[in-house]
Amino acid sequence: MSTKNEVGKRSARERMQEERAREEAAARKKRQLAVIVTTLVVIAAAVVIGIVVQNGRSSSYSAATDAPGGTVGNTRLLIPVGGTAAPSTVTIYEDPRCPACEQFETAMKTTINQLLAQGKIQIQYHIASFIDRHDSGKGSKNAANALACAQNVGRFHDYHDVLYANQPQETDDAWADRSILISLAKQVPGLDSPSFEACVNNNTYGSWVTAVQSDFDKSGYNSTPTVLLNGTPAYPTYNSKDISPANFTTWVDNANKGKPLATMPSASAEALASPTAHNNPPASGAASAGHS
Amino acid sequence: MAAWIGTAVRIGLAIVWAWAGLAKISDPQAAAQAVRVYRILPETLVKPFGYGLPFLELAVALLLLVGLGTRIAAIVSGLLLLVYIASIASVWARGISIDCGCFGGGGAVAASQTQYWQEILRDCGFLLLSGWLILRPKTRLSLDGWLAA
Numbered sequence: 001m002s003t004k005n006e007v008g009k010r011s012a013r014e015r016m017q018e019e020r021a022r023e024e025a026a027a028r029k030k031r032q033l034a035v036i037v038t039t040l041v042v043i044a045a046a047v048v049i050g051i052v053v054q055n056g057r058s059s060s061y062s063a064a065t066d067a068p069g070g071t072v073g074n075t076r077l078l079i080p081v082g083g084t085a086a087p088s089t090v091t092i093y094e095d096p097r098c099p100a101c102e103q104f105e106t107a108m109k110t111t112i113n114q115l116l117a118q119g120k121i122q123i124q125y126h127i128a129s130f131i132d133r134h135d136s137g138k139g140s141k142n143a144a145n146a147l148a149c150a151q152n153v154g155r156f157h158d159y160h161d162v163l164y165a166n167q168p169q170e171t172d173d174a175w176a177d178r179s180i181l182i183s184l185a186k187q188v189p190g191l192d193s194p195s196f197e198a199c200v201n202n203n204t205y206g207s208w209v210t211a212v213q214s215d216f217d218k219s220g221y222n223s224t225p226t227v228l229l230n231g232t233p234a235y236p237t238y239n240s241k242d243i244s245p246a247n248f249t250t251w252v253d254n255a256n257k258g259k260p261l262a263t264m265p266s267a268s269a270e271a272l273a274s275p276t277a278h279n280n281p282p283a284s285g286a287a288s289a290g291h292s
Numbered sequence: 293m294a295a296w297i298g299t300a301v302r303i304g305l306a307i308v309w310a311w312a313g314l315a316k317i318s319d320p321q322a323a324a325q326a327v328r329v330y331r332i333l334p335e336t337l338v339k340p341f342g343y344g345l346p347f348l349e350l351a352v353a354l355l356l357l358v359g360l361g362t363r364i365a366a367i368v369s370g371l372l373l374l375v376y377i378a379s380i381a382s383v384w385a386r387g388i389s390i391d392c393g394c395f396g397g398g399g400a401v402a403a404s405q406t407q408y409w410q411e412i413l414r415d416c417g418f419l420l421l422s423g424w425l426i427l428r429p430k431t432r433l434s435l436d437g438w439l440a441a
Contacts (some may be wrong), residue, residue: 031439039361043351043368050347051340054320058339133322134397210321217325218335222400 061211068152068205072124077212079147081157082122083262088255090123091228093216096143096163097131097170101225104235105164111245119262120252125160128216128224129209131170139168139175141209146181148205155191162187230255298431299359301421305369306356308418313349315396326398329390330379348372356425359434366425373419377412384408 067076090112094101115121127147129140143163150159162184168174175181178200185192185200199205227235227243229251235243238251316323324342327333333341352372355365380392389403392411430437 028440035361035436035439036364039355039364042355042360043348046347046351046354047344050317050350051344054317054323054343055339058320130322130325130399133319133325133399136318214321217321217328222329223402 059207059210061207066205066207066211068148068208070151070154070156071208075211075215077126077208077215079125079127079151079156080122081125082116083119084122085260085262086116086119086122087259087261088121088230088252090121090234091126091226091231092123093126093128093219093221093224093226095128095131095140095224096147096175097137097140097167097173098128098224099167099170100223102164102167104225104227105161108243108245108248109161109164111248115249115252120256122262125156126216126219127209127212129213130216130224132173135171135173137173137176139173141206142178142181142200142203143175144209144212145203145205146178146185146200148208149196149199150185150188150191152199152205153191153193153196155188158188159185159191294428295430295432298425298428299433301424302356302359302362302431302434305366305418305421305425306353309349309353309356309369312395313346313353316346316349316393318396322396322398323393326391326393329388329393329399330383331386331388332379332382359431359436362425362431362434362436363429366422366429370419370422370426373415373422377415377419380408380411380415 061075063075063077068079070080072078072080094104112121112123116123127144129144132138132140147156147160147163150156163181166184182192182197182200185196225235226233229238229248232238234248234251237243238247241247316326320339320343323346324339327342327345328335328338348368349372352365352369355361356369376392376394383390384406389401389406391398391401391405392407393399394411394415425431
């Protein structure tokens with residue numbers, strides 16, 4: 001009798017211990033599952049929130065309201081210069097802070113302005129601004145916006161030439177300071193005005209600048225300057241010949257054979273043809289003195 | 293002792309991922325371009341990846357920092373690194389010249405400025421750290437440990 005009782009007690013205790021162990025194991029499993037679920041939720045939530053937030057932060061661009069005046073193309077991202085009837089089209093992707101663009105401009109500006117004046121070419125500029133990405137700078141974007149402000153009042157090309165003539169070192173983000181861009185604008189007769197300064201300071205064409213860069217990102221071209229002559233890359237070489245003022249002129253003339261040239265207003269043509277002047281009609285002597 | 297080494301590995305990896313993630317969130321457009329230049333994903337997936345990956349990295353950093361779900365976080369970390377190493381190797385093999393954009397930046401660079409060897413070796417080092425945590429996820433000063441106590 002007593003032995004039976006003993007056996008019954010022991011087995012009851014064992015059963016209780018087993019029960020407790022089972023419960024603990026179940027609780028541990030539950031906790032582990034909770035940790036796994038929490039971990040996965042944290043990861044999924046972060047990704048979803050991230051995509052939504054970054055989508056919201058990417059500026060929306062509307063060609064109808066956000067592009068500067070006189071821009072062309074499907075979504076008005078291009079700045080045209082020169083007579084639209086000119087037989088050859090030169091497409092130029094440039095970043096205001098890009099040193100290779102400055103070298104291209106310094107070497108080719110006079111030739112290009114002469115070709116423009118002769119009605120042989122029209123230019124379509126894409127003003128990129130990706131150099132800011134490398135050091136979270138602001139100079140390219142500020143300068144691109146200022147160029148858009150100049151485009152809006154018909155002074156893009158003159159201001160473009162002034163900016164390249166005064167470009168800071170690539171590592172120096174001098175144009176993060178917008179007042180420098182405004183003081184450079186004083187070298188372009190008729191550009192500086194309270195509304196121009198407000199346009200520069202308020203980053204009025206910021207979403208356009210972003211849209212132009214986004215378009216460049218997707219273009220497949222990956223460096224500036226990218227120069228196309230009638231769609232064929234012309235920098236640094238064209239049909240495996242190096243670009244130079246003489247070569248470029250020859251390429252354009254060959255491409256234009258048998259095609260009528262565009263006519264330009266004589267005053268603009270005269271100004272363009274002069275190697276020292278910017279391509280706007282000469283304004284007051286005082287304003288245009290002091291730079292060449 | 294091993295548990296303390298695990299803690300150091302965990303915090304170290306957390307710092308790496310936090311740095312990598314934070315560097316990519318200030319400019320969404322640049323982050324998208326960093327993905328685009330690998331020429332692996334179709335255009336429709338470029339933005340979701342460019343926008344989402346930095347936050348995935350930050351989530352991994354956060355989980356590793358507090359030591360919650362350490363093994364899962366380490367597995368995600370390892371998988372991410374494998375994808376990154378494979379992507380860089382693929383770009384290298386195809387002769388494309390880019391900055392990996394691993395810690396911000398990214399985009400095309402001159403062929404002479406690519407650093408594929410260094411980038412892949414660095415990621416392999418991080419992969420080893422992730423492997424350690426996958427094998428030994430129990431570390432000191434972790435939420436996992438605190439919850440299990």
